[in-house]
Amino acid sequence: MIGDAKCKCRNCSGEVSFSPSLAGQNVECPHCHLETLLFIPKIETILPGESKCDCQRCGQPIAFPVDLHNTEVECPHCHRATTLLIPSPSARVRKADSLPPGTEPLPDPTLAYVLAIILPLIGFFFGVWLMGKKQSGHGAAVMALSIFAALFWLLIFSQMD
Ligand SMILES: [Zn+2]
Numbered sequence: 001m002i003g004d005a006k007c008k009c010r011n012c013s014g015e016v017s018f019s020p021s022l023a024g025q026n027v028e029c030p031h032c033h034l035e036t037l038l039f040i041p042k043i044e045t046i047l048p049g050e051s052k053c054d055c056q057r058c059g060q061p062i063a064f065p066v067d068l069h070n071t072e073v074e075c076p077h078c079h080r081a082t083t084l085l086i087p088s089p090s091a092r093v094r095k096a097d098s099l100p101p102g103t104e105p106l107p108d109p110t111l112a113y114v115l116a117i118i119l120p121l122i123g124f125f126f127g128v129w130l131m132g133k134k135q136s137g138h139g140a141a142v143m144a145l146s147i148f149a150a151l152f153w154l155l156i157f158s159q160m161d
């Protein structure tokens, strides 16, 4: 059989070529001559607002609108009931073809440094202000604490790199 789509036989894992219009039908495998289900192995285009998950019964991918998340439907492949679930990025790692690159942006380290410097700086000036209010005891304590906090955070962030 010559066609545009290819899938693996569920009995012998041999490659079966077929016309995409035959997807979802049972045919005789050309390799092991047992009956196997024709399916299109990966859906190349996912529309915005669409997700896909694997059927809980037969493991074939099912594309569905995201608002059907957590809904029980009939699988288009095996026609048994399955629940549509939007897969988490970690669950999709095993399927390299379906993982879009750059889905998890790394936290910006610049922001961490800014927070580590700006926050103790505010504390430092609060200490200066307290000293100006003739509360030198409190002021010195706040200043010491903010300097300590700055060193503490910078130590943590430098170890993260
Ligand atoms: Zn086969």
Ligand SMILES: [Zn+2]
Binding pocket: 055, 056, 057, 058, 059, 060, 075, 076, 077, 078, 079, 080, 082
């Ligand atoms: Zn199924």
